[in-house]
Amino acid sequence: MQFKNTLDFAKQLDQQDVLAKYKAEFNFPKVNGEEVIYFTGNSLGLQPKIAKEYVDEVMTNWADLGVEGHFNGSKPWWDYQERFAEPLSKIVGAKPSEVTVMNTLSVNLNLLLVSFYRPTKQRFKIICEEKAFPSDQYLIQEQVRNHGLDPATTIVEVKRRPGEHNFRTEDILQTIQSVGNELALVLMGGINYYTGQVLDMQAITKAGHQVGAYVGWDLAHAAGNIKMHLHDWQVDFAAWCSYKYMNAGPGSASGIFVHEKHHKSNLPRFAGWWGHNKERRFLMEPAFDPIQGAEGWQISNPPVLSLAPYLGSVAMFNEVGMDALIAKRDTITAYLAFVLQDIASQVHANFEVITPAEPEQRASQISLFLHGQGKELFTYLMQNGVIVDWREPNVIRLAPVPFYTSYQDIYNFGQILKAGLV
Ligand SMILES: Cc1ncc(COP(=O)(O)O)c(C=O)c1O
Numbered sequence: 272m273q274f275k276n277t278l279d280f281a282k283q284l285d286q287q288d289v290l291a292k293y294k295a296e297f298n299f300p301k302v303n304g305e306e307v308i309y310f311t312g313n314s315l316g317l318q319p320k321i322a323k324e325y326v327d328e329v330m331t332n333w334a335d336l337g338v339e340g341h342f343n344g345s346k347p348w349w350d351y352q353e354r355f356a357e358p359l360s361k362i363v364g365a366k367p368s369e370v371t372v373m374n375t376l377s378v379n380l381n382l383l384l385v386s387f388y389r390p391t392k393q394r395f396k397i398i399c400e401e402k403a404f405p406s407d408q409y410l411i412q413e414q415v416r417n418h419g420l421d422p423a424t425t426i427v428e429v430k431r432r433p434g435e436h437n438f439r440t441e442d443i444l445q446t447i448q449s450v451g452n453e454l455a456l457v458l459m460g461g462i463n464y465y466t467g468q469v470l471d472m473q474a475i476t477k478a479g480h481q482v483g484a485y486v487g488w489d490l491a492h493a494a495g496n497i498k499m500h501l502h503d504w505q506v507d508f509a510a511w512c513s514y515k516y517m518n519a520g521p522g523s524a525s526g527i528f529v530h531e532k533h534h535k536s537n538l539p540r541f542a543g544w545w546g547h548n549k550e551r552r553f554l555m556e557p558a559f560d561p562i563q564g565a566e567g568w569q570i571s572n573p574p575v576l577s578l579a580p581y582l583g584s585v586a587m588f589n590e591v592g593m594d595a596l597i598a599k600r601d602t603i604t605a606y607l608a609f610v611l612q613d614i615a616s617q618v619h620a621n622f623e624v625i626t627p628a629e630p631e632q633r634a635s636q637i638s639l640f641l642h643g644q645g646k647e648l649f650t651y652l653m654q655n656g657v658i659v660d661w662r663e664p665n666v667i668r669l670a671p672v673p674f675y676t677s678y679q680d681i682y683n684f685g686q687i688l689k690a691g692l693v
């Protein structure tokens with residue numbers, strides 16, 4: 272499509288946008304009395320209006336029924352999390368039995384590593400990417416130390432080449448090859464939080480398996496953002512948070528994926544009664560009999576108030592479908608890239624787009640690497656109603672989330688940006 276950086280053109284794109292009506296389904300913060308242009312759905316998604324209904328339902332059940340809400344509520348609490356399996360499995364490309372919701376993301380990655388990082392004398396190394404999201408770095412280091420190993424000789428970081436901002440798939444595959452039969456686990460972010468680069472999860476998973484390792488993914492920035500086929504790709508495990516593209520609210524529960532091939536295995540895990548055989552859960556038996564499926568990794572009864580907005584959000588995703596979201600995502604991200612380029616050609620721009628331009632490596636996020644005066648530009652945008660974020664040392668991230676961003680938002684952002692650069 273031949274884009275134009277004009278208001279008329281942006282309006283025309285909005286008119287053709289089949290998802291345009293969903294903008295009104297979200298609550299927008301205001302700056303200077305006006306609704307903002309919201310580009311931080313990759314950090315905290317906006318509140319869907321429906322979320323309140325789902326939370327109120329739980330609150331009302333609790334008020335009216337007390338403990339009886341566990342079994343007699345309008346959506347009983349004891350199996351509240353089971354309502355996620357079907358819709359979430361479609362979002363991440365899994366079978367319903369491979370998916371559940373529990374805890375929060377870093378907690379779940381820790382729990383999954385209990386099962387999937389089982390170092391032996393010969394096979395003990397972990398591959399991750401350099402400068403992974405800090406929580407992942409910390410948790411991998413401490414898991415390694417928990418096995419009495421030294422992070423310095425156990426963790427192998429895939430590096431970017433000097434002067435490059437993104438990882439090359441060939442370098443990741445090469446690192447996997449070279450660690451070979453010492454490799455116990457590959458754990459990486461499916462989408463890099465800093466650059467927005469989408470990794471080739473299928474190829475990397477395959478390469479990890481070829482040398483006999485498990486492969487798991489942190490999908491914080493991928494869930495609800497890109498199309499995945501976790502089951503078909505044979506991914507061993509994955510986890511994601513629900514507060515970014517999934518719009519489930521701050522600190523809301525995390526989703527996990529455990530591939531069917533591991534459901535009947537005897538993998539060690541940390542356990543609790545909610546992972547126990549459902550039919551027998553309330554018989555108070557002494558021996559743990561895990562549910563054969565992702566639910567077998569559950570520990571506690573579900574945090575229902577935290578799950579409620581997530582359930583509302585998942586219903587919206589199901590109504591729209593990932594294909595429609597992705598179709599708009601590609602066009603609106605490309606339009607944003609075009610507007611940025613157009614502005615850079617008109618005024619002195621101190622930014623460089625570091626997100627890959629290749630469609631298979633780019634999703635909803637575009638990262639601007641600032642050369643000098645970056646923080647001033649960030650502050651200027653925020654004061655003028657464009658909510659972006661700043662990630663040290665010098666990146667502004669822009670995520671035009673397809674659910675609630677309009678093409679006019681992109682055009683208006685461009686005008687605000689241009690005024691700030693001249
Ligand atoms: C890639 C990635 N991993 C992990 C986390 C940590 O998530 P949480 O604080 O929910 O454990 C985040 C975001 O906070 C993230 O972006």
Ligand SMILES: Nc1ccccc1C(=O)C[C@H](N)C(=O)O
Pocket residue numbers: 313314315464491
């Ligand atoms: N949960 C948060 C609480 C406070 C501040 C940031 C976060 C984020 O989620 C950051 C996000 N993971 C990121 O990619 O930057």
